[in-house]
Amino acid sequence: MTITELTHAEIKSLTEQYVLDTYNRYDVSFKYGVGEMLYDSNNKAYIDFLCGVAVTNLGHSEADIIETIRDQIDKLIHTSNFFYSEQQALLAEAIIKHSFPGKVFFCNSGTEAIEAAFKLMRRHAYKKGMEKPVILTLKSSFHGRTTSAMSMTGNKSIREGFGELVPGVDYVKENDETALIQAFEKYEGRVAGVLMEPILGEGGIIPLHPKFVTLARQLTEENEALLVFDEIQTGMGRTGKLFCFEHFGFAPDAFTMAKGLGSGFPIGALVVEKKSVDILGKGEHGSTFGGNHLACAVAYETFRVIHTRDLLNHCIIISDYSFDRLKQMKESIPLIKDVRGRGLHIGVELTIPARPIAEACMQNGLIINATANNVLRIMPPININQDKMGEGLDILEKVLKTQN
Ligand SMILES: Cc1ncc(COP(=O)(O)O)c(C=O)c1O
Numbered sequence: 380m381t382i383t384e385l386t387h388a389e390i391k392s393l394t395e396q397y398v399l400d401t402y403n404r405y406d407v408s409f410k411y412g413v414g415e416m417l418y419d420s421n422n423k424a425y426i427d428f429l430c431g432v433a434v435t436n437l438g439h440s441e442a443d444i445i446e447t448i449r450d451q452i453d454k455l456i457h458t459s460n461f462f463y464s465e466q467q468a469l470l471a472e473a474i475i476k477h478s479f480p481g482k483v484f485f486c487n488s489g490t491e492a493i494e495a496a497f498k499l500m501r502r503h504a505y506k507k508g509m510e511k512p513v514i515l516t517l518k519s520s521f522h523g524r525t526t527s528a529m530s531m532t533g534n535k536s537i538r539e540g541f542g543e544l545v546p547g548v549d550y551v552k553e554n555d556e557t558a559l560i561q562a563f564e565k566y567e568g569r570v571a572g573v574l575m576e577p578i579l580g581e582g583g584i585i586p587l588h589p590k591f592v593t594l595a596r597q598l599t600e601e602n603e604a605l606l607v608f609d610e611i612q613t614g615m616g617r618t619g620k621l622f623c624f625e626h627f628g629f630a631p632d633a634f635t636m637a638k639g640l641g642s643g644f645p646i647g648a649l650v651v652e653k654k655s656v657d658i659l660g661k662g663e664h665g666s667t668f669g670g671n672h673l674a675c676a677v678a679y680e681t682f683r684v685i686h687t688r689d690l691l692n693h694c695i696i697i698s699d700y701s702f703d704r705l706k707q708m709k710e711s712i713p714l715i716k717d718v719r720g721r722g723l724h725i726g727v728e729l730t731i732p733a734r735p736i737a738e739a740c741m742q743n744g745l746i747i748n749a750t751a752n753n754v755l756r757i758m759p760p761i762n763i764n765q766d767k768m769g770e771g772l773d774i775l776e777k778v779l780k781t782q783n
Pocket residue numbers: 432488489490491493521522523524576580581609610611612637638
């Protein structure tokens with residue numbers, strides 16, 4: 380089959396005819412990308428402050444990533460988890476060396492990593508002999524679209540209308556220490572685990588307070604429950620550390636990864652701390668595609684690029700510059716209610732809906748995301764240079780100023 384060059388109108392028409400209408404798309408299709416830039420069918424250039432939702436953290440068409448994909452395709456794409464794989468073994472070692480002693484399970488997406496975390500917590504409860512175990516998550520959380528991930532997602536609009544969901548999940552208001560203590564009291568001896576995003580992404584870039592996370596660590600330890608972090612959006616350098624939990628100075632019992640792990644190539648992972656590695660045994664979980672040669676080779680290269688180019692420090696430098704600029708903007712633009720986040724995972728809360736602002740930015744050559752109704756989310760590649768970051772922020776400033 381040959382892929383022909385279609386116009387945007389043709390692409391849109393085919394999509395509307397043949398693709399299930401589950402996405403609220405912007406009126407554009409892209410032809411190619413280089414670094415932090417994307418180019419549409421009319422060759423119009425856009426600065427990418429979205430990164431495919433925190434996926435292409437190294438930018439588009441990154442030379443070492445492309446070379447790795449080409450090399451690996453020539454050798455081997457997929458065999459099976461019935462066999463050993465050099466790429467999988469090396470990637471697992473890299474993840475563990477950069478997080479904590481433990482082991483990794485590989486899958487293909489964020490929601491599957493969450494499914495694995497769900498099974499880990501349920502299996503932990505089963506092995507402990509807990510009756511009617513409960514998993515606690517946060518009220519504004521988002522964890523994915525499979526039934527267990529949706530059930531553990533606090534945001535009601537994601538859950539509504541799908542009938543009875545997975546039982547044994549309850550939601551605690553984020554950063555509400557009293558509510559967390561009360562939940563542990565209510566489900567005494569039955570809490571299998573607590574699942575939380577260290578910075579709630581889809582929920583509007585809400586950073587968890589260190590005191591709240593420390594309390595969660597303490598309560599899970601006291602109650603023999605697992606503390607699981609969802610690092611699907613915050614991981615792979617997005618917050619200036621490889622994993623966001625590093626900012627807290629202690630580790631969870633497990634964490635999930637996906638998005639930036641494969642630089643655009645689909646891969647997900649559940650990382651389990653050494654005390655808990657025997658909870659899931661042979662035959663108790665699996666995936667056909669999970670951890671195949673190609674996906675693991677790309678993710679391994681992503682680790683290498685982040686470290687050899689010192690991108691975590693670079694991310695912090697660009698982050699400091701961006702927060703300074705955004706805080707200055709807040710002084711002069713009353714539409715900006717709050718600026719928050721960490722690293723290059725930044726939320727700008729507005730006093731008005733964010734989607735029309737994101738649309739206006741698109742018109743002006745900046746791709747930016749609107750989430751939680753009134754929050755603009757800024758997630759450029761972590762290797763973006765200061766000039767391009769500044770150019771993108773100039774566009775945002777201009778658009779926001781014209782709304783006043
Ligand atoms: C924090 C978090 N968890 C889980 C997911 C689900 O990941 P995926 O879309 O790869 O299934 C997402 C996706 O946005 C996410 O942001």
